[in-house]
Amino acid sequence: xxxxxLKFGGFGGQGVILAGIIIGKAASLYxxxxxxxxxxxxxxxxxxxxxxxxxxxxxxxxxxxxxxPDVLVAMSQDAFxxxxxxxxxxxxxxxxxxxxxxxxxDPAKRVYGIPATRIAEELGRKMVLNIVxxxxxxxxxxxxxxxxxxxxxxxxxxxxxxxxxxxxxxxxYEYGRKVLAEA
Amino acid sequence: MTVDPKxxxxxxxxxxxxxxxxxxxxxxxxxxxxxxxxxxxxEVVERISARFPMIGxxxxxxxxxxxxxxxxxxxxxxxxxxxxxxxxxxxxxxxxHIGLAAMTETPVVFVxxxxxxxxxxxxxxxxxxxxxxxxxxSHGDYEIIALCPNSxxxxxDLTIEAFNLSEKYRVPVMFxxxxxxxxxxxxxxxxxxxxLHVVDRKFTSRPPGEYLPxxxxxxxxxxxxxxGDGYRFHITGLxxxxxxxxxxxxxxxxxxxxxxIDKIRKNADEIAMYEEADTEDADVVVLSYGxxxxxxxxxxxxxxxxxxxxxxxxxxxxxxxxxxxxxxxAGKVKAIVVPEMNYGQVALEVERLAGGRTQTVLVPHGGxxxxxxxxxxxxxxxxxx
Amino acid sequence: xxxxxxxxNTPINPVEPFLRMDRMPHIWCPxxxxxxxxxxxxxxxxxxxxxxxxxxxxxxxxxxGRVAGYLNLDSFHTTHGRAIPFATGLKxxxxxxxxxxxxxxxxxxxxxxxxxxxxxxxxxxxxVVCVNNMLYGMTGGQVGPATPNTAIxxxxxxxxFEQPFNLPFLxxxxxxxxxxxWTSYHVRQxxxxxxxxxxxxxxxxxxxxxxxxxxxxxxxxLGDGLDAMKYYKQxxxxxxxxxxxxxxxxxxxxxxVGKFIDRERPxxxxxxxxxxxxxxxxxxxxxxxxxxx
Numbered sequence: 001x002x003x004x005x006l007k008f009g010g011f012g013g014q015g016v017i018l019a020g021i022i023i024g025k026a027a028s029l030y031x032x033x034x035x036x037x038x039x040x041x042x043x044x045x046x047x048x049x050x051x052x053x054x055x056x057x058x059x060x061x062x063x064x065x066x067x068x069p070d071v072l073v074a075m076s077q078d079a080f081x082x083x084x085x086x087x088x089x090x091x092x093x094x095x096x097x098x099x100x101x102x103x104x105x106d107p108a109k110r111v112y113g114i115p116a117t118r119i120a121e122e123l124g125r126k127m128v129l130n131i132v133x134x135x136x137x138x139x140x141x142x143x144x145x146x147x148x149x150x151x152x153x154x155x156x157x158x159x160x161x162x163x164x165x166x167x168x169x170x171x172x173y174e175y176g177r178k179v180l181a182e183a
Numbered sequence: 184m185t186v187d188p189k190x191x192x193x194x195x196x197x198x199x200x201x202x203x204x205x206x207x208x209x210x211x212x213x214x215x216x217x218x219x220x221x222x223x224x225x226e227v228v229e230r231i232s233a234r235f236p237m238i239g240x241x242x243x244x245x246x247x248x249x250x251x252x253x254x255x256x257x258x259x260x261x262x263x264x265x266x267x268x269x270x271x272x273x274x275x276x277x278x279x280h281i282g283l284a285a286m287t288e289t290p291v292v293f294v295x296x297x298x299x300x301x302x303x304x305x306x307x308x309x310x311x312x313x314x315x316x317x318x319x320x321s322h323g324d325y326e327i328i329a330l331c332p333n334s335x336x337x338x339x340d341l342t343i344e345a346f347n348l349s350e351k352y353r354v355p356v357m358f359x360x361x362x363x364x365x366x367x368x369x370x371x372x373x374x375x376x377x378x379l380h381v382v383d384r385k386f387t388s389r390p391p392g393e394y395l396p397x398x399x400x401x402x403x404x405x406x407x408x409x410x411g412d413g414y415r416f417h418i419t420g421l422x423x424x425x426x427x428x429x430x431x432x433x434x435x436x437x438x439x440x441x442x443x444i445d446k447i448r449k450n451a452d453e454i455a456m457y458e459e460a461d462t463e464d465a466d467v468v469v470l471s472y473g474x475x476x477x478x479x480x481x482x483x484x485x486x487x488x489x490x491x492x493x494x495x496x497x498x499x500x501x502x503x504x505x506x507x508x509x510x511x512x513a514g515k516v517k518a519i520v521v522p523e524m525n526y527g528q529v530a531l532e533v534e535r536l537a538g539g540r541t542q543t544v545l546v547p548h549g550g551x552x553x554x555x556x557x558x559x560x561x562x563x564x565x566x567x568x
Numbered sequence: 569x570x571x572x573x574x575x576x577n578t579p580i581n582p583v584e585p586f587l588r589m590d591r592m593p594h595i596w597c598p599x600x601x602x603x604x605x606x607x608x609x610x611x612x613x614x615x616x617x618x619x620x621x622x623x624x625x626x627x628x629x630x631x632x633g634r635v636a637g638y639l640n641l642d643s644f645h646t647t648h649g650r651a652i653p654f655a656t657g658l659k660x661x662x663x664x665x666x667x668x669x670x671x672x673x674x675x676x677x678x679x680x681x682x683x684x685x686x687x688x689x690x691x692x693x694x695x696v697v698c699v700n701n702m703l704y705g706m707t708g709g710q711v712g713p714a715t716p717n718t719a720i721x722x723x724x725x726x727x728x729f730e731q732p733f734n735l736p737f738l739x740x741x742x743x744x745x746x747x748x749x750w751t752s753y754h755v756r757q758x759x760x761x762x763x764x765x766x767x768x769x770x771x772x773x774x775x776x777x778x779x780x781x782x783x784x785x786x787x788x789x790l791g792d793g794l795d796a797m798k799y800y801k802q803x804x805x806x807x808x809x810x811x812x813x814x815x816x817x818x819x820x821x822x823x824x825v826g827k828f829i830d831r832e833r834p835x836x837x838x839x840x841x842x843x844x845x846x847x848x849x850x851x852x853x854x855x856x857x858x859x860x861x
Binding site for chain 2: 588590591620621622624626636637640641642643644645646647649650652653654655656657658659660661662664665682683686836837840844848851852853855
């Protein structure tokens with residue numbers, strides 16, 4: 001891996017930006033890589049489309065924005081519709097399978113889906129869906145080391161929720177391993 | 184040199200530029216900050232407001248930028264290192280006190296996280312169009328120092344440098360970030376307190392009665408005092424003599440204002456900070472600053488792939504300019520290419536310094552996003568033919 | 569105020585040690601009321617017993633804005649309207665200082681009005697002395713925010729017609745803890761008010777109605793400074809505790825003087841310490857307020 005461009009999209013309140021930060025931090029602090037995160041947000045605080053862009057590289061990152069993602073993580077249909085046309089031809093699409101309809105996607109692209117919201121609800125807190133997605137992303141893409149991401153989750157969430165979030169990460173990760181094995 | 188370890192968050196962090204700037208200020212010993220909310224700079228003061236109570240600092244959100252920009256001057260004269268933070272529209276309101284700080288030689292740091300302008304412009308998107316305003320925005324003739332970081336790490340490192348320069352030259356220092364750097368998150372390494380270089384304020388050691396506030400005892404810069412120490416000094420924005428009293432005549436004006444300008448201009452080579460690479464046998468040198476310097480590197484790589492011999496000069500201190508260095512480069516290359524997120528500001532100064540010995544090619548961009556690196560590559564290839 | 573030079577080591581005026589005698593003569597016109605207020609302020613400082621090394625004075629721009637330059641204290645002559653935010657920074661950065669803002673009605677109420685109301689709201693621990701000469705003196709007598717109807721001013725040649733501010737009401741409604749008004753005729757009361765205001769923790773505000781003989785008196789055919797004193801003497805009524813709502817000044821009308829407001833409220837720094845201690849507990853070391861015993 002020289003450079004991988006990631007884009008995380010969803011609607012405000014889903015924890016999209018935090019998902020990006022966790023991956024960027026994992027790569028940059030715990031996995032001997034460089035990672036640059038930039039974000040785009042509307043003036044509205046909640047509910048609007050938002051996205052985080054993360055570039056992960058073995059080299060120093062110059063140009064800070066993602067132009068054509070290698071991986072798109074879409075947590076809403078809106079984000080998928082908006083961002084999937086930008087991705088590289090052989091991109092990996094990681095989606096919340098119950099919120100995003102991927103039918104009609106070019107078969108050259110690899111699509112991995114997880115019902116992250118339902119899994120989060122089963123864990124008792126719908127708000128950890130972003131961490132479920134992070135775990136799933138880690139398993140299916142292999143862009144950042146699993147232990148690095150776990151450590152990053154641990155120091156990016158409120159101390160009282162660490163266990164819950166690690167559980168969410170592991171659930172997502174296991175689901176990803178299973179999906180990969182079946183593929 | 185004393186670093187208060189309470190302000191230093193030693194370790195490896197994943198921070199955006201705004202937050203890193205806050206940490207740099209704390210590490211530099213800033214213990215008073217005043218600000219007014221404005222995108223995209225607000226995160227700096229949000230973090231300050233959370234961090235200051237733990238380390239003995241005072242943050243106050245003032246009623247506007249006029250107030251913020253003079254409250255920090257008041258704090259400086261009470262002996263504190265101080266800073267205010269804003270973006271374009273607020274920067275316009277602060278001009279009055281950049282002038283007062285320059286005239287009264289008050290060490291203070293103004294942070295401007297630049298966004299697209301003019302007027303309200305593009306609040307959430309980057310620009311570099313306040314560069315001339317940073318230099319000349321207040322009325323009258325004066326000099327300031329301006330630094331442009333290109334990463335969150337530099338937002339930390341160079342904020343300390345901004346404080347150091349403000350103390351050393353008793354001058355307002357403009358810390359010219361941009362929205363892209365301010366909202367970009369990367370690894371930021373904060374060293375141990377003992378590894379930091381922090382310049383303390385040079386308070387006079389002369390007793391009251393033997394001290395004049397604006398007499399230069401040594402070098403270019405008068406020694407400072409603070410309120411409450413028995414000096415009974417007077418500070419005014421009027422033209423003043425060595426005692427600090429108003430002096431309404433051309434002789435006092437010449438003496439004071441010339442020194443305010445000379446203390447920066449004549450020390451430009453010492454103040455200069457830049458990164459120079461591959462200029463030795465270059466046909467073209469790309470001169471850039473801030474976030475554009477990173478974008479330009481991609482353009483440089485593209486042009487090199489097509490055979491162009493390109494060097495780079497990245498200005499870290501933009502004002503004052505490294506005039507000697509730019510003249511030297513102008514004497515040996517076919518062109519200096521200047522990409523910047525405006526329609527020609529720093530490029531005008533480069534052109535002046537080049538003095539007709541080489542052509543200066545501006546690659547303008549109105550802001551709202553960064554340059555397309557291909558546009559920079561095209562400009563390089565065009566002139567290197 | 570005297571402009572005479574003292575003979576060898578024998579001050580002829582007891583306020584001289586408070587003045588920068590090397591800056592005399594001052595710029596104020598004969599009959600101007602500002603010098604009188606400065607004399608009172610110096611006397612207030614004398615009787616207060618403060619360590620004068622710890623008293624700082626901040627002025628804006630204008631005739632009254634020159635006061636800072638004449639007082640033998642740490643003194644700051646700032647920009648137009650911004651004396652209060654400068655003083656805010658000075659006080660918060662070193663609460664042990666006694667900080668006095670001394671400026672005029674145009675400076676403090678018009679261009680600086682926003683700062684005045686917010687400093688009062690926050691209860692910044694400073695004293696504001698506002699010399700109200702009812703117009704802009706230094707620039708030649710333009711209409712101001714306290715010019716009564718229908719006084720003539722250089723930019724209101726047919727008489728002022730805007731509603732002027734009632735200064736004590738403004739300061740009161742914004743939360744000042746001490747509000748008084750006197751005229752330059754009331755030298756003893758003014759001196760006492762200055763002493764009380766400086767001793768009062770929090771934002772204190774004193775309006776001093778004072779004549780501008782050159783521009784206000786003359787242009788309105790009101791005679792000279794002495795005539796102004798006669799007017800102040802005849803038409804002033806002392807009403808301590810009066811509702812500030814009722815103390816408007818009409819053109820050459822009655823002037824209600826006195827101490828209107830004297831109340832207790834936590835200062836900015838006291839409130840800050842209280843909040844942070846409540847929220848952060850032992851993680852927070854209270855910041856000095858300048859009001860410790």
